[in-house]
Amino acid sequence: MTRKNILKAQRIVVKIGTSSLILPNGKINLSNIDELAFVLSDINNKGYEVILVTSGAIGAGLNVLGMNERPKDIAQQQALASIGQVELMSLYTQMFRRYSQKVSQLLLTRDVTDFPLSSNNAENALNALLSLGIIPIINENDAIAVDEMDHQTKFGDNDKLGAIVSKLVDADLLIMLSDIDGLYNKNPNIYDDAKIFKEIHDITDELRQMAGGAGSRFGTGGMTSKLAAAEILFENQQEMVLTNGKRIREIKDIIAGQEIGTYFYQKIEKEEDA
Numbered sequence: 431m432t433r434k435n436i437l438k439a440q441r442i443v444v445k446i447g448t449s450s451l452i453l454p455n456g457k458i459n460l461s462n463i464d465e466l467a468f469v470l471s472d473i474n475n476k477g478y479e480v481i482l483v484t485s486g487a488i489g490a491g492l493n494v495l496g497m498n499e500r501p502k503d504i505a506q507q508q509a510l511a512s513i514g515q516v517e518l519m520s521l522y523t524q525m526f527r528r529y530s531q532k533v534s535q536l537l538l539t540r541d542v543t544d545f546p547l548s549s550n551n552a553e554n555a556l557n558a559l560l561s562l563g564i565i566p567i568i569n570e571n572d573a574i575a576v577d578e579m580d581h582q583t584k585f586g587d588n589d590k591l592g593a594i595v596s597k598l599v600d601a602d603l604l605i606m607l608s609d610i611d612g613l614y615n616k617n618p619n620i621y622d623d624a625k626i627f628k629e630i631h632d633i634t635d636e637l638r639q640m641a642g643g644a645g646s647r648f649g650t651g652g653m654t655s656k657l658a659a660a661e662i663l664f665e666n667q668q669e670m671v672l673t674n675g676k677r678i679r680e681i682k683d684i685i686a687g688q689e690i691g692t693y694f695y696q697k698i699e700k701e702e703d704a
């Protein structure tokens with residue numbers, strides 16, 4: 431069955447997690463970055479407005495310094511993210527240039543949600559970039575915003591940032607690329623009999639029970655933060671598809687309405703059904 435709403439989508443936010451950008455050996459997944467640049471440039475040429483929210487700065491920083499373990503020290507993590515962000519953007523710029531696609535960078539902090547002026551500034555900048563045919567590449571400004579990195583008040587991650595950006599620009603669809611095919615009724619990396627959800631229409635406590643934490647040694651958000659992202663989208667009747675970042679070319683099939691991954695959308699009761 432075709433996902434009819436998605437066929438109407440024009441403004442797409444794509445969020446890619448660390449596990450799709452950093453290989454298990456800690457090296458950068460160059461082929462995934464190249465494929466992402468190709469697919470996003472291609473759909474941009476076809477008239478879609480595209481925004482990329484990328485994780486991977488800390489992972490890339492570890493790679494640059496030849497470190498294996500993510501340090502516990504917050505300042506060290508901030509330094510790693512600052513080093514890795516440069517590496518990541520250098521690769522993105524090179525790869526997108528191969529497809530004649532211009533990109534830009536925005537590093538956001540929580541103030542785009544907490545302060546209306548900052549939110550307005552970010553929204554204006556993003557709309558101006560999209561109108562110029564640019565693909566904005568966004569990450570959290572990890573060197574400044576440290577809430578998400580192992581603090582007691584840890585609540586941030588790029589899953590939620592993807593949802594916040596989608597809300598900011600009134601995106602038609604958020605495509606969340608992870609290292610798993612979708613949301614399951616339990617962690618499929620632990621339970622062989624886990625079953626995938628094709629559609630989710632409401633984020634319930636029961637569903638939250640099924641979602642666990644990060645799966646890769648570089649990830650931060652886990653499924654819990656993906657459900658939190660969906661809740662932010664549901665506030666504005668926005669939609670999300672969660673799928674595997676190992677099959678980046680499937681983005682084209684997703685926007686063509688094919689049933690890939692887990693589709694998060696609210697079923698709006700029609701008057702006659704109410």
Ligand SMILES: Nc1ncnc2c1ncn2[C@@H]1O[C@H](COP(=O)(O)OP(=O)(O)O)[C@@H](O)[C@H]1O
Pocket residue numbers: 446447448449450607608609610612613614615616617618619640641642643644645646649650651652653
């Ligand atoms: N119910 C679930 N369904 C799917 N994945 C789950 C579930 N519970 C926990 N996970 C874990 O969440 C991981 C994906 O989140 P994460 O590690 O943060 O990756 P990323 O942020 O790079 O997408 C999966 O690899 C899996 O191990």
Ligand SMILES: N[C@@H](CCC(=O)OP(=O)(O)O)C(=O)O
Pocket residue numbers: 446447448449484485486487488489511569570572586587588589648649650651652
């Ligand atoms: N800003 C951090 C994001 C960390 C994060 O949310 O990672 P992930 O759970 O892999 O999306 C980084 O770039 O490493």
